[in-house]
Amino acid sequence: MQFFKRKSKPQTDAEYIAAYQASGDLNVLGELYERNMEMVFSICYKYLRNEEESKDATMEIFEQLVEDLKKHQISNFKNWLHSVARNYCLMQLRVRKVEVGGLQISDDEFMENEPFVHLSDETIDLEGDLQKLENCIGKLEFEQKSCVELFYLQEKCYKEIAEQTGFDMNKVKSYIQNGKRNLKICMEKNK
Incomplete structure (x- = not known):
């Protein structure tokens, strides 16, 4: 058997x-x-x-x-x-979140460190204005530009951006916040 x-x-x-x-x-x-x-x-x-x-x-x-x-x-x-x-x-x-030409502008819910304060986000309508947006991204300081592109365009989280760039996590958050504010200012100037 x-x-x-x-x-x-x-x-x-x-x-x-x-x-x-x-x-x-x-x-x-x-x-x-x-x-x-x-x-x-x-x-x-x-x-x-x-x-x-x-x-x-x-x-x-x-x-x-x-x-x-x-x-x-x-x-x-x-x-x-x-x-x-x-x-x-x-x-x-x-x-x-609101999409601005494929770029998500609001990120308050992604904050991994609650005490970090963000400026209020307002919806920016750039539907037919991608060229202006691209030009404004190009005008950002290197650190802001790098962090904004990694976060919004490559959809990396803060930790991944910090590892990839070597920036401190709080610096990454600051660069994204300031970059976002500078983009808004640039876009308003170029209306």
């Missing part, structure tokens, strides 16, 4: 990821995600501040993982998933 060795159920996150990548079985991914769903929901709720939107975001992040886990090698799933959830929520918040 021949006994067949039964495949054991994955135990660790790494085993779940390997099993999903090998088989593409959504049930395996679902089990892995279910173990981390509460964390993802908590992150979403922290950023979105709305229970229904957080539930939707939690499900949309799962759908995103279906493809992402096929492409990426992940060594620490919880940390990676935390970053995915945070970035997803930040993108949702940025989408909510």
Whole structure:
């Protein structure tokens, strides 16, 4: 009599990821995600501040993982998933903001350090004025220009900008705030 060795159920996150990548079985991914769903929901709720939107975001992040886990090698799933959830929520918040020629101007909800004070943001209508905006960005000081482009155009967070530029995190926030103010002033002068 021949006994067949039964495949054991994955135990660790790494085993779940390997099993999903090998088989593409959504049930395996679902089990892995279910173990981390509460964390993802908590992150979403922290950023979105709305229970229904957080539930939707939690499900949309799962759908995103279906493809992402096929492409990426992940060594620490919880940390990676935390970053995915945070970035997803930040993108949702940025989408909510007023767009000025593809440039999101309001960023108060992204502040990672509450005591830091921002000037009030007013909507600037630049629909047909992209050339003026481009010229004004070119007139910013190097530090402001770098930080504004990384934050608004490349959608980097403060920490990523600080790491990439070598600027202190508070300096990054200041450069973005001052750059945004200088853009507004420049655009008003060029109306």
